[in-house]
Amino acid sequence: MIVTYKKMKSGFVSIVGRPNAGKSTILNTILGEKVAIVTPKPHTTTSAIIGVFNRDNLQIVFVDTPGIHKPHKAYGELMNKASYSSFLDADVVVLVVDASLPFGTGDNLIVERLPKDKPLIIVFNKIDLARFEQVKALKEKYQTLFKDAILIETSAIRNFNLDEIISEIEKLLPEGPQYYPLDMKTISDEEFIISEIIREKIIMLTKQEIPYSVAVVVRHIENKENKKEVLVDIVTEKDSQKGIIIGKGGKLIKRIRLQSEYDLNKHFRMPVKLEILVRVEENWRDNPKLIKKLGLMK
Ligand SMILES: Nc1nc2c(ncn2[C@@H]2O[C@H](COP(=O)(O)OP(=O)(O)OP(=O)(O)O)[C@@H](O)[C@H]2O)c(=O)[nH]1
Numbered sequence: 001m002i003v004t005y006k007k008m009k010s011g012f013v014s015i016v017g018r019p020n021a022g023k024s025t026i027l028n029t030i031l032g033e034k035v036a037i038v039t040p041k042p043h044t045t046t047s048a049i050i051g052v053f054n055r056d057n058l059q060i061v062f063v064d065t066p067g068i069h070k071p072h073k074a075y076g077e078l079m080n081k082a083s084y085s086s087f088l089d090a091d092v093v094v095l096v097v098d099a100s101l102p103f104g105t106g107d108n109l110i111v112e113r114l115p116k117d118k119p120l121i122i123v124f125n126k127i128d129l130a131r132f133e134q135v136k137a138l139k140e141k142y143q144t145l146f147k148d149a150i151l152i153e154t155s156a157i158r159n160f161n162l163d164e165i166i167s168e169i170e171k172l173l174p175e176g177p178q179y180y181p182l183d184m185k186t187i188s189d190e191e192f193i194i195s196e197i198i199r200e201k202i203i204m205l206t207k208q209e210i211p212y213s214v215a216v217v218v219r220h221i222e223n224k225e226n227k228k229e230v231l232v233d234i235v236t237e238k239d240s241q242k243g244i245i246i247g248k249g250g251k252l253i254k255r256i257r258l259q260s261e262y263d264l265n266k267h268f269r270m271p272v273k274l275e276i277l278v279r280v281e282e283n284w285r286d287n288p289k290l291i292k293k294l295g296l297m298k
């Protein structure tokens, strides 16, 4: 048997930025597949998510990360840590900036933490919402801070200029191995996909503090012939939040279940039946041990 070694470029690219900048939208659009949930609310992504891009002789392993922010709770700190950790293995860092917002203290927080020894691409996303002068000023500010950085303007929602990100990454990556099979777009497991889809519905259907006080834990997946039955816990921090999630006469939890089942059926291409229990773990976001026990951070 003759084994041929195919010369290719490959490497790890960490996508970081403030919450809501459009990091996950950029990744999903580049891959042409939803590997990370997206909502209009900040703090949607809460852990690192791998997305693999393949093209002839090129494999980019993207790591989408939680938005970096000033944390108020242990959970927030762990989310930031997941983002900072992604720098360790990164060959290239992509910083996503919301071009429609002025430079603020939140941006400084990230600027200070960016690794100095890695190639940096700064993506000015949401240019569809930004004024020309505003983008120009923001780009000048970042170019002063990072003289060697490559600057790219994008609109992820309109799929504008995302191929430019790929071209620039390709130039920066070293020759390397194929890390993942060519047909694999993410390494997220079933449990993670199910819990994220349910979390997306909760974020969309609830207000104020509720989206962030809730964790989704998959307890059991029963794979039957042509269908899945899944037992899920929705964990809240307080009794009052449990009441809100359930809703009057169980109305809200039913909507969460039905909308989640609809997406899960599409994703797994088979019927998925959810059984959801809502329970309270007092102030779980303040308790690192509990966060780990719930399986929310590796
Ligand atoms: N107008 C506009 N909206 C965008 C663009 N890219 C993303 N969005 C929207 O911005 C919101 C946040 O997008 P996400 O992709 O979830 O942002 P994120 O940076 O991953 O956010 P976190 O995971 O919370 O850190 C969603 O409502 C997206 O539809 C864009 O280019 N233009």
Ligand SMILES: [Mg+2]
Binding pocket: 023, 024, 025, 036, 037, 044, 045, 064, 065, 066, 067
């Ligand atoms: Mg995200």
